Amino acid sequence: MAEKLVIKKNAYYDSVTLMAISGKITATAGVIGAIVAMATPLNKELIENLGMLTEEVETLGPNDLVIAIKADSQNSCDEAVHMAEESLTQRAAGKKGNKEFNPPSIASAVKVVPDANMALISVPGAYAAREGWQALKNGLHVMMFSDNVSLEDEIALKRYAHKAGLLMMGPDCGTAIINNVGLCFANVVAAGDIGIVGASGTGTQEVLVLVDRFGGGISQALGTGGRDLSEDIGGIMMLDCMAALVRDSSTKVIVLISKPPAKTVTDKILEQVKLSPKPVVVCFINGDAAAVEKAGGYFASTLEEAARKAVSLSKGNISQAGDLDERSLQELAADRQSKLSAGQRYVRGLFCGGTLCDEALHIVKGKTGTVYSNIAKQAEYKLTDPHVSKQHTFIDLGDDMFTVGRPHPMIDPSLRLDRLVEEAKDPTVAVILLDVILGLGSHADPAGVTLPAIIQAKRIAQEAGRYLEVIAYVCGTGKDPQGLVSQEQKLAAAGVTLLKSNARAAQLAAAIVAGRGDKA
């Protein structure tokens, strides 16, 4: 066992770059643990966990870079450090080579590019509000990918943006399409006349993908961040975005996507739905249809339904090519059931997308009664140890507790591989349900990364005399950089059952396990 610690003062790198480097090094043979990170209090804790916190490291600040390597030999340590330094200088050299000027502040950037109109902010949460103010004060619209921004800051930023007639998308806004340009995690979809306002990133992605598949197109897809529809914020951005889409001549149909909001906020939104001259599809996942319909809106309880309704409003008809109808879904379920052993009763959902997890969870819950999860609102359904499943379990691997010091599973889906294999060992598991998210920002080959674990999981079950059903939904389009067809083919070749929407995938999972005597 050997250790090596390298410190580079006043050398700032963004966390995404560093996590990618850490990941690459950790995966190298001989390396036991590797942290390449700025010396933030949190990262110092990680270094401490690695047993490598020194007095010097303790004195460092978030502008100082630390490379901490633990490996089986001094040789491996040296190689790992070399690899880290190489990755870092490649970035620096690349930067120098293309001769672009990188201003240090937003105020300076708008001087360089006077027609800049949008700030995309993804700095650590503690600094994000500050940059948000800089952007708004300089007349820029904001998309804030950063999370861990205080509620007070979010309220103040959004109120200011509202008065100034600017977009304040986020904090914690992961997906948007403005003028057919995808920002952060967006799928590449056809242009069209459907405008989306989403409080959920993967929820918006699912609607984007399905609208595209059903033959529709997108005018704008705006994000609000997950907290916009809370009582405190009162849906400021959802209302502003919706009003903007009402004014936008290229938008014909409006889709709103959120978890069911607070009552007062629902009322405000439905008031605006009532006044809208354009049809509004309201997708409050697992929400109540009556109030929406009373306000003249089109209610959708699933993301698929929202996409379907939006496209039929836009086109007057809808292509359903390749979709499973209810009967063939039941037939497929019966076929899978026939392969299962008597003790196999449960679904284990392992999700990269938070809203996809939430939607699937509610669908399975509707059929089976009880589902445990790390994102359950009610305490009785919350897993005591999120690393250990219990009966029907749905895990959102994008939850903070899994991502500390690691990239989000959409960027690095390898986060769920160990868990996938673990679930396969449980003789009570009948179905493993996965989402595979494509698009800009996502991993370059999420199916390929997941494949070895799927094959291993199937083999583990087979060796124990069981059949393990793995169902996946690939949320993506043929135009996405990863390519839908090749991603699906990889999974299909490993015996994965593929469905055409997240809701469908969950429905099949539910149909397979329904009535297999669970609940105890």
Add this chain to the structure above:
Amino acid sequence: MSHIDELFQSNLSVVNVGAETFKHDLVSQGTEVVHLDWRPPAGGDTALVAALDKLTGKETIEEANAKAFDIILSAHPVLVDIDTAVKVIPRMTKHTILHAGPPVTWERMAGPMKGAVIGALIYEQLAANEDEAVSLAASGKITFAPCHEHDSVGPMAGIISASMPVQVIENKVHGNFTYCTLNEGLGKVLRFGAYGSEVIERLKWMETELAPALKAAVRLSGGIDIRSLIAQAVHMGDECHNRNKAGTSLFIRSIAPYIAKAGLAPDVVARVLEFMHSNDHFFLNLSMPACKAALDAAHGLENCTLVTTMCRNGVEFGIRVSGCSGNTWFTGPAQMIQGLMFPGYTMEDANPDIGDSAITETMGIGGFAMGGAPAIVQFVGGTVDDALAYSNTMHEITQGENPNYSNPNLNFRGAATGIDVRKVLETGILPIINTGMAHKKPGVGQVGAGIVRPPVECFEKALTALVERIK
């Protein structure tokens, strides 16, 4: 029309703050993106960030800074006289020794500064030899004080003693005066801590022959416009800190006719002209007090966050900020200079950063103007692109541009002037200083040159103090 409606009608143009991958995705979609070289403000210190937030966008500060900037730009430094230090420098006595940088006691002084103090005491005949000088310096009978606290500046050790001749600069617009010794040349010289007999003899010659000759010439000339000489010198490849070839030449050209007219003996005229000609840095001791004259006029303005002094004593780096009037110093450890060593020397030989010459950077020239001084670039171990980048980057931490000192290589963009404590901490960009390296032992001389930045503590302490004071 709401800005959102405008956005839907425009091409998306994005400022990317944070993860670089998002930039790449936008570029691949053909969208215009400018990626920030972002780092946590104020080194990520939450208390400082809060202080910074308090001082951001404050009307009173903006007004004060605009006023200070206006004073700095409108200042007009002119060389009006040469005189004896004790006669012109305020509160100067026979037993006063002025030194470079923020206050420092004899015990803590760096090697070159101690050597120069010894030399000055011998020169003043207060001590006969090194031993006497050392015990006198330690006796408490000598008053040590920063040049800056006496309207003066000095390069390297920056030692000024009572009988030394000083050049007198008058700021014709604001009426204040500043003082600086005459530059002795390179090699074994007092400012690098040498105190051998040849050093003392040279100082005596400067006092008895050089200074009176120049005094007569300066008086005849009616004053030499130093602002104008700096403006021309920066167009001729000087940055007026580490390169003064053009400035020195221009000065000789300006003063020579009056030296000729001053009725001096021909051999005196020859020695005076030869001395100036043999010393490329002669002009440094004029550009420094000229910069100080402008900056002093802007010192002590309430609510002003602009830096009026940056200097080093070889142990500590110190800054003064206009809004903290008088001699309120904000200090941090002097840094090691990064650059090229002269043959035969290593980094081991170098003393940390020393001298008042960073007053040039405070004024927007020196390292700030490197983009216009390509000849110096190799000397300090960089490329011309680096130099242009330094000059451009300094605009991120300054109040504005000084059209008096413009840079031909940057399309005559004015020098980045008026270092704002807030902007330094906000961006994490520290001022760039282009400087010589002194040997850490007294009297060896210059061992290299390079670039250095102030320790960030100076600015952090200043910000904390400003938060208390600003209304």
